[in-house]
Amino acid sequence: xxxxxxxxxxxxxxxxxxxxxxxxxxxxxxxxxxxxxxxxxxxxxxxxxxxxxxxxxxxxxxxxxxxxxxxxxxxxxxxxxxxxxxxxxxxxxxxxxxxxxxxxxxxxxxxxxxxxxxxxxxxxxxxxxxxxxxxxxxxxxxxxxxxxxxxxxxxxxxxxxxxxxxxxxxxxxxxxxxxxxxxxxxxxxxxxxxxxxxxxxxxxxxxxxxxxxxxxxxxxxxxxxxxxxxxxxxxxxxxxxxxxxxxxxxxxxxxxxxxx
Ligand code: SF4
Numbered sequence: 001x002x003x004x005x006x007x008x009x010x011x012x013x014x015x016x017x018x019x020x021x022x023x024x025x026x027x028x029x030x031x032x033x034x035x036x037x038x039x040x041x042x043x044x045x046x047x048x049x050x051x052x053x054x055x056x057x058x059x060x061x062x063x064x065x066x067x068x069x070x071x072x073x074x075x076x077x078x079x080x081x082x083x084x085x086x087x088x089x090x091x092x093x094x095x096x097x098x099x100x101x102x103x104x105x106x107x108x109x110x111x112x113x114x115x116x117x118x119x120x121x122x123x124x125x126x127x128x129x130x131x132x133x134x135x136x137x138x139x140x141x142x143x144x145x146x147x148x149x150x151x152x153x154x155x156x157x158x159x160x161x162x163x164x165x166x167x168x169x170x171x172x173x174x175x176x177x178x179x180x181x182x183x184x185x186x187x188x189x190x191x192x193x194x195x196x197x198x199x200x201x202x203x204x205x206x207x208x209x210x211x212x213x214x215x216x217x218x219x220x221x222x223x224x225x226x227x228x229x230x231x232x233x234x235x236x237x238x239x240x241x242x243x244x245x246x247x248x249x250x251x252x253x254x255x256x257x258x259x260x
Contacts, residue, residue, distance in 0.1 A: 049254055051200055051216065059200070059249045060221040063228040066248060070227035072178055074098065079154040079179035080146070081105045084114070084139055086174045087166040092129050100126045111143035111152050138166030156180050170206070173226070183222035185213050190233025191226065197237060199254035 051059075063070075073094040076082035081101070089097045104125040108114040114122065123136040142164040146152055154175060155161055161172035173186035187195070187206035191213075195201040201212030217225050236243050244250050244260040 049199065055252050056200065056216050057218055059252050060217065060225065062248045064221065067228065070224050070231055072227055075101060077105050077109050079175065080111060081109050082179050083154050083175050086171045087138055088126060088129055088135050091131065096129055100128050111146045114139060114143045135166065141165035142167065154179065177226055181223065183219065185210055185222065185226045188230060191229045193239060194229050194233040194237050197255040
């Protein structure tokens with residue numbers, strides 16, 4: 001009679017319960033997803049080494065050389081229309097705002113004319129801009145306030161501008177800078193990204209970044225710093241795919257993921 005032999009059954013050890021042995025018995029998709037789940041989360045890369053004063057000066061000297069008189073892209077006719085354009089630009093693109101305000105400002109370029117136009121017609125004129133109902137209400141209310149409290153003129157102090165409906169710190173900084181030549185620095189999404197990526201002035205909030213930039217940028221560059229950084233963020237240091245290969249400051253930039 002032939003001898004019956006039994007195969008020894010290997011008891012699973014702690015090691016064999018690990019991914020390789022376990023994955024052998026699992027369908028591919030399950031194995032892949034368990035591998036993904038086990039993968040530790042990659043912390044975001046951050047530039048940490050601060051810029052030296054000489055490097056900051058060098059960066060802004062290059063910006064100035066390339067574009068000595070940078071201009072904002074929000075179209076306006078005077079301080080009042082600039083204020084209205086900035087209020088309308090919250091969470092909207094400059095191009096989108098310009099498209100609506102070109103005709104609007106031909107009809108209403110003062111608070112008095114805006115009130116004469118009325119909220120309904122204003123709403124109609126800006127209906128292509130996001131949040132247009134709230135923005136129309138704010139523009140009418142700020143026009144009323146300008147007439148009632150500021151003689152129909154845009155005030156020249158931060159506190160007064162920030163007291164207007166729909167206007168915050170960023171609006172005040174843009175108006176003070178562009179209409180009155182003050183050395184203020186508005187932090188929008190582009191400036192925020194560039195300051196953090198490059199490590200020029202890292203910060204978690206726009207205010208933190210604004211104060212950080214004010215600390216490091218030499219006074220002689222402050223008047224135009226806002227526009228240089230916005231234009232750099234909008235056309236070169238683009239959110240999804242920065243154009244590091246043509247970037248003026250790629251040798252100075254601290255971003256660990258820069259592509260050059
Ligand atoms: S090198 Fe790249 S990441 Fe750095 S500032 Fe220039 S475009 Fe932005």
